[in-house]
Amino acid sequence: MSAEVTWTAPVATGPVDALVRVPGSKSLTARWMLLAALASSPTTLREPLNSRDTRIMRDALERLGARFIAEPGALHVEGIDESAPAGPVEVHTGLAGTVMRFVPLIAALHDGDVRFTGDDAALVRPMGPVIAALRALGVEVTEHGAPERLPFTVHGRGHLPGGVIEIDASASSQFVSNLLLAGARADTELVVRHTGSSLPSLPHVEMTLAVLERAGVRASHHVTETGAHEWSVTPGPVEIGEVVVEPDLSNAGPFLAAALVAGGTIAIADWPERTTQPGDAYRELLARMGGQVEREDADLCVTGIGAIHGIDADLSAVGELTPTVAALAVLADSPSHLRGIAHLRGHETDRVHALAVELERLGARTVEHPGSLEIHPRPLHGAVFETYEDHRLATAGAIIGLRVPDVRVVNVQTTQKTLPDFVGMWLSMLHTNAPAGLTW
Secondary structure (H helix, E strand, O other): OOOOOEEEOOOOOOOEEEEEOOOEOHHHHHHHHHHHHHOOOOEEEEOOOOOHHHHHHHHHHHHOOOEEEEEOOEEEEEOOOOOOOOOOEEEEOOOOHHHHHHHHHHHOOOEEEEEEEOOHHHHHOOOHHHHHHHHHOOOEEEEOOOOOOOOEEEEEEOOOOOEEEEEOOOOOOHHHHHHHHHHOOOOOOEEEEEOOOOOOOHHHHHHHHHHHHHOOOEEEEEEOOOOOEEEEEEOOOOOOOEEEOOEOHHHHHHHHHHHHHHOEEEEEOOOOOOOOOHHHHHHHHHHHOOEEEEEEOOEEEEEEOOOOOOOEEEOHHHHHHHHHHHHHHOOOOOOEEEEOOHHHHHOOOOHHHHHHHHHHHOOOEEEEOOOOEEEEOOOOOOEEEOOOOOHHHHHHHHHHHOOOOOEEEEOHHHHHHOOOOHHHHHHHHOOOOOOOOEOO
């Protein structure tokens, strides 16, 4: 059991009724920041996310020669200065998957060695496809620890060759997105062929294609006659200008879930009518679990109208939503089976196993399969809820704590990874002025 500080999640004392404004999308902010660093003219990002992950991305890109100027509600970016002095650089990735998997391809454009390391938990995350892709493109990589893991050094030579590359992205769609983003500055057209048996989180790849198109880069996706996915990127100038970052719909999930748990209505401001964000799937998922979902002008509203229902759902395309769905499932009136989530074992922690363990700790019965999780609701009780340095585990604990007294969430501050003031926003939603049982 962790000796870290805990936060006793507040129990809802009545129905919720709040309009919540979530910060900008982490996934979109990271992609726009990286493309802005590759752009040939200055970029302004409006309403970007300012969190630990995006600050780490900013630091990594600044070390490679980009320049960032922050002001309230905006981030101004000047692209990497190719005339900057060459030399060795060290990049610390923290636990940010977008940094550890996107930036190494950009490091090939640096004229000098770029060493990548990260938090202890990052050193066990799979990096084999990134290393293999770099080597397949003719970029030298030196591994310093366990094979196919951080730390390693990319020996940049100032350019990234193009060509055809085959990659197994079964563990994460980020292994495709990193190549597509870097392909904007490759020497020749880059063609990426997926060879794995599955491709999780495909909406994130579609998101990458959309931002490339918005930046003036030609990129396409098609499925071959054999059913394999293939993408191509034609190098060219990256021109973004000014762009507004959408709210983070995945981070909106815990707040919407609160309506099902406590009753009442939660509205999320400025929910886009069309989006590539996986979080948009909450509209369908929460409706299936018993919520009433509707739009009111620019906002999305979810109302709890009674019991929470169990769900049998394939979450392979939207795996990051799993902890929120699992938190609702443990409070449901029937069992749930969450499928297609094998790739979650390689996230900040093994999310499948972590959820199975922590939900059982609260009193539920879980059945853990290699690629899925069964959740059988039973009467729950308070307990310490471990988060394993995973922000989405922390928010899952908060959701359950709305109904179950004495759920003590370990290191709730891990939510700063993507949601800088989660506790403040949660308490504001509940119209609570003081943290309930907060221990620092």
